[in-house]
Amino acid sequence: xxxxxxxxxxxxSEAGVMPSEQLLTEMGAFNEELVxxxxxxxxxxxxxxxxxxxxxxxxxxxxxxxxxxxxxxxxIAGYWIWQVGSLDEAIEWVKRCPNPMGSESEIEIxxxxxxxxFGEAFTPELREQExxxxxxxxxxxxx
Numbered sequence: 494x495x496x497x498x499x500x501x502x503x504x505x506s507e508a509g510v511m512p513s514e515q516l517l518t519e520m521g522a523f524n525e526e527l528v529x530x531x532x533x534x535x536x537x538x539x540x541x542x543x544x545x546x547x548x549x550x551x552x553x554x555x556x557x558x559x560x561x562x563x564x565x566x567x568x569i570a571g572y573w574i575w576q577v578g579s580l581d582e583a584i585e586w587v588k589r590c591p592n593p594m595g596s597e598s599e600i601e602i603x604x605x606x607x608x609x610x611f612g613e614a615f616t617p618e619l620r621e622q623e624x625x626x627x628x629x630x631x632x633x634x635x636x
Contacts, residue, residue, distance in 0.1 A: 495605040496583045502568035507541045519591035536573035
């Protein structure tokens with residue numbers, strides 16, 4: 494099972510405050526454990542929402558709103574994509590993670606939707622297209 498592990502933003506991360514050398518070192522060691530265990534597929538920190546934008550869909554209309562965004566508790570400061578055997582395994586890994594914000598912080602774990610989750614709507618043609626696109630992405634990344 495693949496999961497996305499979301500590190501919630503706080504006021505400091507939204508202000509662009511970079512992590513300390515100590516936290517970077519601790520996170521680097523944790524990431525190394527994840528990689529050696531074959532768990533980590535991808536991960537990165539995100540710039541503050543002031544560097545981003547949101548696109549709101551309403552029927553055929555699109556409205557773009559530039560950051561920053563007010564509700565810090567709804568924002569993400571970073572993420573990982575992990576391959577784990579279960580949600581419980583992901584939880585155990587997160588419990589071992591250094592505190593990403595130093596004080597109060599929260600990490601959310603969300604399973605990624607897999608092809609079988611879409612049922613009959615995910616036709617053989619759509620599966621073939623998905624496989625082809627994944628192969629193209631991997632080729633572009635030199636994998």
